[in-house]
Amino acid sequence: xxxxxxSLLVNFSEMSEKDIVDVLAIEQESYGYPWSEKIFYDCxxxxxxxxxxxxxxxxxxYLISSLVQDECHIMNLCVKKEYRxxxxxxxxxxxxxxxxxxxxxxIIFLECRPSNxxxxxxxxSLGYNEIGKRRNYYxxxxxxxxxxxxxxxxxx
Ligand SMILES: CC(C)(COP(=O)(O)OP(=O)(O)OC[C@H]1O[C@@H](n2cnc3c(N)ncnc32)[C@H](O)[C@@H]1OP(=O)(O)O)[C@@H](O)C(=O)NCCC(=O)NCCS
Numbered sequence: 001x002x003x004x005x006x007s008l009l010v011n012f013s014e015m016s017e018k019d020i021v022d023v024l025a026i027e028q029e030s031y032g033y034p035w036s037e038k039i040f041y042d043c044x045x046x047x048x049x050x051x052x053x054x055x056x057x058x059x060x061x062y063l064i065s066s067l068v069q070d071e072c073h074i075m076n077l078c079v080k081k082e083y084r085x086x087x088x089x090x091x092x093x094x095x096x097x098x099x100x101x102x103x104x105x106x107i108i109f110l111e112c113r114p115s116n117x118x119x120x121x122x123x124x125s126l127g128y129n130e131i132g133k134r135r136n137y138y139x140x141x142x143x144x145x146x147x148x149x150x151x152x153x154x155x156x
Pocket of ligand 1: 076089
């Protein structure tokens with residue numbers, strides 16, 4: 001995908017190893033428990049669906065997911081702090097949904113912290129529904145936090 005929005009060139013494309021420096025900087029400013037550099041290398045080299053969103057060649061967001069048969073699992077979605085609330089998270093997910101539809105994927109799963117209101121609102125606005133919980137899934141300052149499991153039927 002490539003389009004001009006407000007005279008910025010917006011591009012959604014495959015993540016490559018050369019993107020990892022920028023991805024890691026966003027990851028580290030965004031999460032209390034960020035993924036390591038090695039995890040991103042492993043995802044790229046093990047055929048996960050790894051995508052980046054750039055504005056005028058400036059990397060401002062990314063998504064990591066895996067597709068096994070007709071099920072997708074989103075493992076990481078992140079937008080650079082100063083670019084949040086401009087619709088880029090939604091754009092990344094909508095681009096993924098289009099790709100998955102072409103790939104005959106039927107359902108998408110993801111986990112989210114119950115405390116992550118902005119992410120939950122985003123997912124719910126795009127048709128993801130809560131289907132369960134995973135107890136003590138995420139590390140947290142006082143131990144562990146549960147995860148909400150969300151799912152979206154890709155055919156709709
Ligand atoms: C979650 C995240 C990816 C959202 O990206 P974003 O680009 O800010 O989201 P968008 O601007 O596309 O927002 C889309 C919708 O999400 C909701 N939303 C996003 N941020 C919100 C906020 N701070 N408060 C309330 N709703 C919010 C709104 O419903 C919004 O729809 P609207 O603009 O029609 O009202 C971003 O906040 C982020 O990178 N957070 C840190 C990493 C993270 O938590 N990732 C998710 C892990 S599960």
